Amino acid sequence: MPILPAPKEDFIGLDDIVHLATGGQPPLLQAHRAAFEHFARDKARGMEGYRVHWAVVDEVRTQLASLVNLAPQNIALTGNASEAISKVVSSIDWQSGDNAVVAALDYASGRYALARLADIGVTVRTVPCDGWTIGIDSLLSACDSKTRLVYVSQVNALTGQHLDIAKISNALSGTPTALLVDASHALGVVPVPGDLCDFVVSSCYKFLLGVHDGVLGWNRARWPDFVPSGVGWHSATSTVAGFAIKDDAQRAEYGNVGHLGAYLLKASIDYLNSFGIEAITDHVRPLASCLVDGMAQAGLPVMTPSDPVQQAANAAFEWADTESFVTRAQKDGFLVWGDNGRIRVSAHLFTAKADIDAFLDRLPRFLG
Numbered sequence: 142m143p144i145l146p147a148p149k150e151d152f153i154g155l156d157d158i159v160h161l162a163t164g165g166q167p168p169l170l171q172a173h174r175a176a177f178e179h180f181a182r183d184k185a186r187g188m189e190g191y192r193v194h195w196a197v198v199d200e201v202r203t204q205l206a207s208l209v210n211l212a213p214q215n216i217a218l219t220g221n222a223s224e225a226i227s228k229v230v231s232s233i234d235w236q237s238g239d240n241a242v243v244a245a246l247d248y249a250s251g252r253y254a255l256a257r258l259a260d261i262g263v264t265v266r267t268v269p270c271d272g273w274t275i276g277i278d279s280l281l282s283a284c285d286s287k288t289r290l291v292y293v294s295q296v297n298a299l300t301g302q303h304l305d306i307a308k309i310s311n312a313l314s315g316t317p318t319a320l321l322v323d324a325s326h327a328l329g330v331v332p333v334p335g336d337l338c339d340f341v342v343s344s345c346y347k348f349l350l351g352v353h354d355g356v357l358g359w360n361r362a363r364w365p366d367f368v369p370s371g372v373g374w375h376s377a378t379s380t381v382a383g384f385a386i387k388d389d390a391q392r393a394e395y396g397n398v399g400h401l402g403a404y405l406l407k408a409s410i411d412y413l414n415s416f417g418i419e420a421i422t423d424h425v426r427p428l429a430s431c432l433v434d435g436m437a438q439a440g441l442p443v444m445t446p447s448d449p450v451q452q453a454a455n456a457a458f459e460w461a462d463t464e465s466f467v468t469r470a471q472k473d474g475f476l477v478w479g480d481n482g483r484i485r486v487s488a489h490l491f492t493a494k495a496d497i498d499a500f501l502d503r504l505p506r507f508l509g
Contacts, residue, residue, distance in 0.1 A: 209335030223250035225342035237262030296326035301455030339364035432456035
C-alpha cells in the first residue's frame with residue numbers, strides 16, 4: 142500500500158495552502174476530473190448511459206457496504222445525511238408515551254428530527270453533557286422500556302469526541318430500542334461498525350472526499366422493520382394491486398439518486414481503499430492528539446477529549462470570534478473551520494505532521 146501522508150499533488154487546490162478543514166469542506170481529488178468525464182460521456186449515451194449510471198451506483202453501494210460492515214442490499218444513497226436521519230425517524234412505529242434519547246451536544250439534524258415527534262406524544266430525552274463530553278452511561282441511563290430510538294454520532298461534529306459504539310450497541314441489544322448512528326465525521330477516516338447499529342447514516346462530502354450526497358445503512362438482521370414514510374417510483378415495484386415497497390434498502394431511494402456524486406464517490410473510495418482505512422486511522426489519530434495537546438498548551442479551552450481513544454481526526458476549542466480567526470489563518474495559508482463558537486481543525490490522509498507543527502507554531506498569531 143502507498144505510504145501516508147498521501148501526496149498533496151493527488152488533490153485539487155492544495156498547492157499553496159495547508160488544508161485543515163476536512164470536517165467541513167475537503168478538497169477533491171485529481172481523479173475526480175476523469176470521473177466527471179466518464180459520467181459526462183455516459184450521460185450522452187441516452188438509455189444505455191442511464192443504465193451505466195445505475196451500474197456505477199450499484200458499485201458504490203458495494204463499496205460503502207464494505208466500509209460499514211453491511212451487505213450491499215442494505216445500503217441506500219440519499220441526498221444528504223439529514224435526509225437519511227429523517228427517513229429512519231419516520232420509519233419507527235411511534236406510539237404516544239414513547240421516548241427517544243439524544244445528547245444535548247449531538248448534531249442538530251438528529252435533534253430537530255426527534256423534536257418534531259412531540260406532535261404525536263413522543264418525549265425526547267435530551268441528555269446533558271459533562272462539560273464538552275458526552276457520557277455513554279448517561280445516555281444509557283436515560284433509556285427505558287419506552288425508548289424507541291437512540292441517536293448518536295460516532296464522532297461528534299462539534300467537539301470531535303469519538304464514542305464507543307460497541308458499548309452502546311451491547312447495552313441496547315435485545316431491547317425495543319433502535320440505535321441510529323451518524324458516521325459523518327467517521328466514515329472514510331476511522332472504521333465504522335455498521336454491523337453493531339440498527340441504522341447508520343453519513344454525509345459523503347467530508348472524510349469520504351465526495352460531494353453533497355448521503356448514505357443510509359440498514360442492518361436488517363438487527364432491525365427487520367424499516368418502512369420510511371415516503372415512496373416513489375424507485376423505492377417500489379408495480380403490482381396488480383398497485384405497488385409494493387422494495388425488499389431492500391432501496392426502499393429509501395424514492396427516485397434517481399445523485400449519479401454524478403456516485404461517479405465521484407467511487408473514485409474517492411477507490412483512493413481511500415488504496416491506503417486502507419485502518420492505516421488512515423493510524424495516521425490521523427496521532428495528529429489529532431498533537432493538536433489537542435498543542436491547543437491545551439496554548440491555554441485554550443479545548444473541547445476534544447484528551448484521551449486518544451476518544452479522538453478521531455478533529456480537534457476543537459472554544460472561540461467566540463471564529464470569523465477573525467479563520468480569516469487570519471487563511472491569509473497565512475491555513476484552512477480551518479470556525480462556527481458555533483468554536484474552531485475545529487481536521488487532519489486527513491494528506492495531512493503531514495509538519496502541517497500540524499506549522500499550525501500550532503502560528504496559533505498565537507491566529508488568536509490575534
